[in-house]
Amino acid sequence: MKLDKRIIPLAIGGLGIGTTEFAVMGLLPDIADTLQVNIPQAGHLISAYAFGVVIGAPLIIGYAVRFPPKKVLIALMVIFTLFNGLSAIAPDYTTMLIIRFLSGLPHGAFFGVGTVVAARMAQKGKEAFNISLMFTGLTVANLAMVPFVTYIGHIFHWRWYFVIVGIIGVATVLSLKFWLPEIERKGETHFLEELKFLKHKQSWLVLLITAIGFGGLFTWFSYITPLMTEVSKIDSAHMAYVMVLAGAGMVVGNLAGGFLSDRLGPEKTCSLLLFSMMFSLVGVFFLSEYQSVSLVLTFICGALSMAVAAPINIMMMKAAPRSEMMAAAFMQAGFNIANALGAFLGGIPLEKGYAFNYPALVGVGMTFFGLLISLRYRYLHQKGRFETDKLAL
Numbered sequence: 001m002k003l004d005k006r007i008i009p010l011a012i013g014g015l016g017i018g019t020t021e022f023a024v025m026g027l028l029p030d031i032a033d034t035l036q037v038n039i040p041q042a043g044h045l046i047s048a049y050a051f052g053v054v055i056g057a058p059l060i061i062g063y064a065v066r067f068p069p070k071k072v073l074i075a076l077m078v079i080f081t082l083f084n085g086l087s088a089i090a091p092d093y094t095t096m097l098i099i100r101f102l103s104g105l106p107h108g109a110f111f112g113v114g115t116v117v118a119a120r121m122a123q124k125g126k127e128a129f130n131i132s133l134m135f136t137g138l139t140v141a142n143l144a145m146v147p148f149v150t151y152i153g154h155i156f157h158w159r160w161y162f163v164i165v166g167i168i169g170v171a172t173v174l175s176l177k178f179w180l181p182e183i184e185r186k187g188e189t190h191f192l193e194e195l196k197f198l199k200h201k202q203s204w205l206v207l208l209i210t211a212i213g214f215g216g217l218f219t220w221f222s223y224i225t226p227l228m229t230e231v232s233k234i235d236s237a238h239m240a241y242v243m244v245l246a247g248a249g250m251v252v253g254n255l256a257g258g259f260l261s262d263r264l265g266p267e268k269t270c271s272l273l274l275f276s277m278m279f280s281l282v283g284v285f286f287l288s289e290y291q292s293v294s295l296v297l298t299f300i301c302g303a304l305s306m307a308v309a310a311p312i313n314i315m316m317m318k319a320a321p322r323s324e325m326m327a328a329a330f331m332q333a334g335f336n337i338a339n340a341l342g343a344f345l346g347g348i349p350l351e352k353g354y355a356f357n358y359p360a361l362v363g364v365g366m367t368f369f370g371l372l373i374s375l376r377y378r379y380l381h382q383k384g385r386f387e388t389d390k391l392a393l
Contacts, residue, residue, distance in 0.1 A: 006121055007130060009175035010114045011137035013077055016168035017107055018141025020084055021049065023149045023161055030158040035093040042093075045100045050336050052104020057329035060109035062195075065325055069117050069183045074176050076106035076113070081169030088162035108336075112329030115313050117183055119324075125262055128310040132258025135309045139254045143247030147240055197320030197327050205377045206316045210334035211341060213274050213370015214312070217305045218342025219363035220284055221246075224298070227284075227356040232294040242298060249302025257307030266311035266318075267381055271374045273311070277304050278367040284360035315377075342366070 024031070024046060032042035064072040083103040090096040114134050122130035145164075153161040197203050220227070228234045228242050261269045280300050287293045313331055320327035345366065346359030 006179060006181060007118060007133045009172060009180045010073075010118055010134040011140075012168065012175055013073070013080075013110055013114065013172040014135055014137025015141050015145060016077075016080065016084075016137075016165055016172055017110065018138040019145040019149060019168065020080075020103065020162070020165045021107070022142060023146045023153070023165075024049075027150060027153045027158045027161060030153060031096075034158065035096060037093050045097060048097050048101040049104040049107075050340070052101040053107040053336050054333045056105030057108025057112055057332050058195075058326060060105065061112050061326045061329040064109065064113065065323075069113050069325075070176065070180050072113050073110065073117070073180065074173055076110045077169055077172045077176065080106045080110070081166050081173065084162050084169060085166040088159045088166065108329050108332030111332050112325050112327075115328040115331075116317070116324045117180070119314075119317065120183060121181070128261035128266060128314050129255075129258035131313055132254050132310040135254050135306065136251065139247065139250040139306055142250050143244060146247070147244060150240075195323070195326065197323045200319055202319040202377065202380070203316065203327065203330075205373055205380075206312065206319055207330065207334045209270065209274075209370050209373050209377065210308075210312055210331065211337045213367050213374065214277070214305075214308050214335070215338035215342040215345075216281060216363035216366035216370065217277055217301060218339050219346030219359040219366065220281060220301055220342075221305065222339075222343035222346055223350070223356055223359050227288060227359075228294065228298075231288045231355060231357050232291050233289075234291060234294075242295070245295060246298050246302035249299040249304075250306040253303025253305065253307035254309060256303065258310035260307075261311035261314060266314040267374075267378045269311040270308065270315060271371065271378060273304060273308050274367055274371040274374050277301075278364055278371060280304060281360045281363040281367060285357050285364065288357045288360075 028042045028045075031045065032038060035042070060076070064075075080103065083099050087096065087099050087103060090099055111134075115131055118130045118134045119127040149161045149164050152164065224242070224246070225236075225239055228239060229236050234242060257269065257273070260272075264272070280297060283293070283297050284301065287297065313328055316327045316331050317324045342363065345362050349358035349362060350356065
C-alpha cells in the first residue's frame with residue numbers, strides 16, 4: 001500500500017511524543033540523582049506528564065476547534081518543543097515537575113487533531129490505515145528511539161534526552177509547515193457544543209472498552225521487567241532486547257490493526273482484538289516460565305497493545321461526527337486511564353505476595369469485561385439503536 005507523504009509530519013510528531021513519554025522511565029535513577037530526590041519522587045514526573053495529557057486534551061481542543069487544523073498542530077508542537085527544551089535545563093525538582101505537566105498538555109490534543117486530519121486525508125475506506133500510519137511514529141519511538149535516548153542519557157547525561165526530543169519537535173514543526181496540506185475546519189462551534197457527544201451512549205461504551213478492556217494489557221506491560229527476570233528467568237542485562245521485541249510487535253500490530261479495521265470494520269476488529277488479548281494474557285499467566293514462549297508472547301502482546309489504536313479511534317469518531325477532534329482527544333485520556341487502571345489493579349496480587357505472572361490474570365478479567373462491552377456495542381450498532389439512544393447529562 002502506497003505511503004502518503006502528507007502523513008509523515010504526523011508520524012514524526014508521534015515519534016517525539018512517544019520518546020518523551022516513555023524514555024523517562026528508563027532514566028528515573030539518573031534524573032533522581034541529579035535533582036536530589038528519591039526514585040518514587042522522580043516517578044511523579046511521569047504522573048505529572050500524564051496529568052497534563054488528561055487535562056490538556058479536552059481544554060485545548062475546546063478552544064482550538066475554531067482554528068484551521070494545520071495551524072493548531074503547528075502551535076501544539078511549538079508548545080511541545082518549548083517545554084521539552086526547558087526540561088533539559090530545569091534547575092530543580094519542583095521546576096521540572098511543573099515543566100513536565102506543561103509538556104503533557106499538547107500530547108492528547110495533537111493526537112486528537114491528528115487523528116481527524118489523518119482520516120480526512122485518507123481515501124474512502126482507508127481511514128483506519130491512515131490513522132495507524134500516524135501512530136507508527138509512536139511505535140517506532142518504543143522500538144528504536146526509547147532505547148537510543150536511554151543509552152545516550154546513561155552514557156552522557158539525561159538532559160540530552162530532552163535535547164533530542166526538542167530536535168524532533170523542531171523537525172515536526174517544519175514538516176507540518178511544508179508537507180501538511182491546508183484542511184478546512186468544520187464550521188463554528190464552542191466548548192459545550194463539542195462536549196455534546198458525551199450524551200450518546202456509544203461514546204461511553206467506547207470509552208469503557210478503552211479504559212477497562214484495553215487496560216488489561218497494561219497489567220502485563222506495567223510489570224514486564226520483573227515478569228521476565230523473575231518468572232521467565234531472563235538476565236536483567238538483556239531486558240533492553242526484550243523491550244525492543246515488544247516495540248517491534250507494536251510497529252507490526254499498529255499497521256495490522258489499521259489494515260484489519262478497514263477490511264472487517266472497526267467494531268468487529270475491536271471484538272477480535274479483545275478476544276486475542278484475553279487469550280494471550282492467559283498464555284502469559286500459564287506459560288511465562290518457558291523463556292521461548294514468553295518471548296513470543298511479548299511480541300504478540302506488544303502487537304495487540306497498538307493494534308487497537310486505529311479501530312477504537314474510528315469507533316469514537318463515528319460516535320461524534322460533529323465533534324471528532326474532541327472525541328479523539330477524550331480517547332487519549334481514555335488510554336491514560338487504561339494505563340493507570342491496569343498498573344493499579346495489576347499491582348494488587350503483587351501486594352498480596354503472588355508471583356509476577358498474576359497481574360496477567362487480572363488482565364484476563366479486565367479484557368473479558370471489555371469484550372462483553374464490545375459485544376454489546378456491536379449488538380446495538382447492528383440494531384441501529386445508537387441514533388436515538390442517548391444519555392442525559
